[in-house]
Amino acid sequence: MHAVAIVAAAGSGSRLGAGQPKALVPLAGRPLVAWAVDALFAGGVDEVVVTVPPAERAAFAAALPGTVQLVDGGATRTASVCAGLAAAGPRADVVLVHDAARPLTPPDAVARVLDALAGGARAVVPVLPVVDTTVLVDDDGVVAEAVPRAPLRRVQTPQGFDRATLVAAYAALDDAAELTDDAAVVRAAGVPVRTVPGDERSAKITVPHDLALAELSVGLTASEVHP
Known part of the structure; x- marks a missing residue:
């Protein structure tokens, strides 16, 4: 099974307020995207494609190993993932889609996704x-009802797919659709989505507080990616 990971790294990261693409913001002295790429390789992927802002290609090239393929991202995350899929091409049996904004995802979490794909x-x-x-609230901000927690889950990345399945799902996607992740794209195409255990360290960095928390926990993940 040949696994190619697509790292979505073309976002501006305006809520982080760093004045540069979020993926290039340093965490313990290294760009977020470099942490994410290392975890993917350590978790078992064979190749990594990173979608980048066209104007920042040189900066990403300087931050990442030469084995990583860089492609221009689009105006939306959907466009960026499609560009990454095209770059991955038919050499990929399976594709993982990961956010550069989840830099401390441990390799074990990546491996669990790959194992499930290998299992069919x-x-x-x-x-x-x-x-x-x-809880659910009404238009006035008043609690309408409590939602049972037992069946609820928080979804993380990397999300893994049979390549042909993901390509077909994106090809069938309505241009007006507003879906929040790639699993929603394949579910819209009628494909069941399995779950595996995630990891609290895979938290997404969105605002400065998230980055501060990541700085506090970076040591453990670093030891797993670079033992």
Whole structure:
């Protein structure tokens, strides 16, 4: 099974307020995207394609190993993933789609997704249980009802797919569709999505507080990626 990972790294990261693409923001002295790429290789992927802002290609090339393929990202995440899929091409049996904004995803989490794909799953996502009380509110912000937590899960990346399945799902996607991740794209095409355990360290970095928390926990993941 030949696995190619696509890392979505073309976002501006405006909410982080760093004045540069989020994927290039340093964490413990290394860009977020470099952490994400290392974890994917350590977890068992064979190749990595990173979608980048066209104007920042040189900066990404300087931050990543020469074995990583860089492609221009699009105006939306969907466009970027499609560009990454085209770059991966038919040499990939399976494709993992990962966010550069989840730099501390441990290699074991990547390996669990790959193992599920090797076992025959066409689509796989890592998930964590919801631990907070969760409620629905009305238009006035008043609690309407509590939602049972037991069946709820938080979805992370990398999300894994049979390549042909993901390509076909994106080809069938309505241009007006507003879907939040790649698993939603294949579910819209009628493909069941399996789950595997995620990891709390796979938290997404969106605002400065997230980056500060990542700085506190970087040591453990570093020892797993670079033993």
